Amino acid sequence: MARNATNTLLQKAKNSKSDEFYTQISDIESELQYYKSHFKDKVVYCNCDDPRTSNFYKYFFSHFKELGLKKIITACYRKQTFDLFHNKEEEHGFFLEYTGNKVDHDNAGYTDIVHFKGDGDFRSSESIELLKQADIIVTNPPFSLFREFVNQLVKYNKQFLIIGNINAITYKEIFKLIQENKAWLGTNLGRGISGFIVPDHYELYGTEARIDDFGNRIISPNNCLWLTNIDNSKRHEDIELTKRYFGNENEYPKYDNYDGINVNNTQDIPADYMGYMGVPITFLHKFNPDQFEIIKFRKGNDEKDLAINGKCPYFRILIKNKRIPAEK
Secondary structure, eight states: OHHHHHHHHHHHHHHHTOOOOEEOHHHHHHHHTTSGGGOTTOEEEETTOOTTTOHHHHHHHHTHHHHTOSEEEEEEOTTOOTTSSOSOOOSSOEEEEEOSOOOOTTTTTGGGOEEOSSOOOTTSHHHHHHHHHOSEEEEOOOGGGHHHHHHHHHHTTOEEEEEEEGGGGGSHHHHHHHHTTSOEEEEEEGGGSOOEEEOTTSOOOSTTOEEOTTOOEEEOOSOEEEEEOOOOGGGGSOOOOOBOSTTOGGGSOBOSSSSEEEOSSGGGOBTTOOSEEEEEGGGGGTOOTTTEEEEEESBOTTSSBOOBTTBOOSOEEEEEETTSOOOO
16 A cells, blocks of 8 residues: 555656655765765766755765865756745746855855756756756656656766656666666665655655654655666676576466566576576666676567466566577
8 A cells, every 4th residue: 555655646746747856865875875986076966956955965065075076066946945845936946056165064055056047947058058067967856857857868978876766667768778788777776765855735645654853744655766877886796696497497487479488586587597588677776787688678579568378477677697608
């Protein structure tokens, strides 16, 4: 019930274009720890963030010297206001640039805010001009515009570390990037992302919904991920393979419409199978491109969903073990 409820909440947000899910500082710290070496002398752009309230800005401001940053740029759409959840709309979006100049830590450079001429949408020409200056984009973009957001980052050849719904893996544009090793999953996903701060008018669905010590209303969908094209050592760790195919063939049925076997769980991938295997999409969290090759997503040779005895299992990714030589 909790999973269904939180999925319903995210679907409502998508349908209404109400994408007010704000990332907690603890989740930012938990993920960013794996990428610190990549930020030296870089310009970071948080292009969906009110600098006065954004935990992304707070993180980079607090760790500016530690990371060796060159600049932080933080920009937001006009709908965001100082108290974050107020109903009043501002006429213009605004942005802040911080270059490490000494400021009162409590002030955090907020007096340097500059208003856009327009609304500050990440797709606006003004925001794109700031994007062009940046090396790395780090933010929680609107879930309803996730495809468009990623397409923009690819178009301008930017490094990125962003949060999205796990279902984004199934978008053909996103899957293509993953298949071509141009993007991959970050370290934390699902329950590894502890929850999002939401406005007062959002219902607190799910058994893990709560109000924290600061009065923030938090929901925990448990179905979100970090997507990135910044490398880290963890994505090159092998999946430990302990199962065998030969002698256990009945545990790995073959597909009707593709020459491959079905594997229900990542931990059940057999170490001795040299052919194609269909694995769950959660495999991508453990995917090591040095160990496996991604062949295709979901479809068999007839371009219909992979089927076993006429029935389709859950979405599968077809993979092949690079370290087992093909049959001659």
